Amino acid sequence: MKALKGLAALSAVLLAGSAYAASPNASMSSVLDGLKKEAGVGAFSAEEGRKLYNAKRAHSQKKEERSCTTCHTANPAGPGRTTAGKVIEPISPAASPERFTDPKKVEKWFKRNCEWVLERECTAKEKGDFITYMMSLK
């Protein structure tokens, strides 16, 4: 049974790999599984993740429009730029392979950046959709 599961995971990885999109490593897969349980959903939606990535929102105090794209730009495969002027690596794991590989980092940046854009933490569903969208990028 265990071997079968492993085989299924392996073929999933291979299939995803053949489409040139990134696929979650073992630790990120278990993060996604945990988020699914927490969100109570069977699967995440890359489309919802795409919407979240592009959604613009007016900050309640700063009187400015904020979104993920403020820093990461509308093109996830291109370099971004922080509000402090620093150029950052593309957020898309297809362009920056180290993205979305370290659960601790992913969690920290969700906390920082969800608060910056949405003025609250992201839900498990939002995080899962977002990661799924990022992983689907080619």
Place this chain on the structure above:
Amino acid sequence: MRFRKKITGTLAVILAFGFFAGGAANADDDARERSKTRKSPSFLKTPESALYKEECSSCHFLYQPWLLPSRSWQVIMDGSQKHFGENLALDAQTAEELLAYLKANSSEKTRARWAEKITASSEGLTPKRIMDVPWIKKEHREVGANVFKRPSIGSASNCAACHTKGAEGNFEEDFVKVPR
């Protein structure tokens, strides 16, 4: 012949000194600096901290800790949940280690001319940003607000946009190149 050699040698020394001291603001300053801190260099490269780099330079220029006095770092780290409007989401241990590094290498702890100027000009103040250090502000007085806002620069937080050797702690005017 021997006399001539000596003169050339002295001249070379004077010229070399003039060259090194040339970057400072004005002759008065220079003279005072020379008599007081002849031996200290204008800047030092702070020993690197992997943690500082990881936690702070993801978003901004990795400011040399000697650009601010200890009490400024204390206030900045105390406010890490509202760091220029952003929650840095640092765990307690990380925050503690960062503060220890910043304080150990602050302006007061760095034996270099610029650090000493920063300490002296911040006396009685707790600058919350580097541009609030009076001496640093003064050094940028000729840079217009519109220059900082250029898309190629973004804001005054982006030291490396113009200070081409800023990452090494070298803010010498000779290495400043303001992008269009």
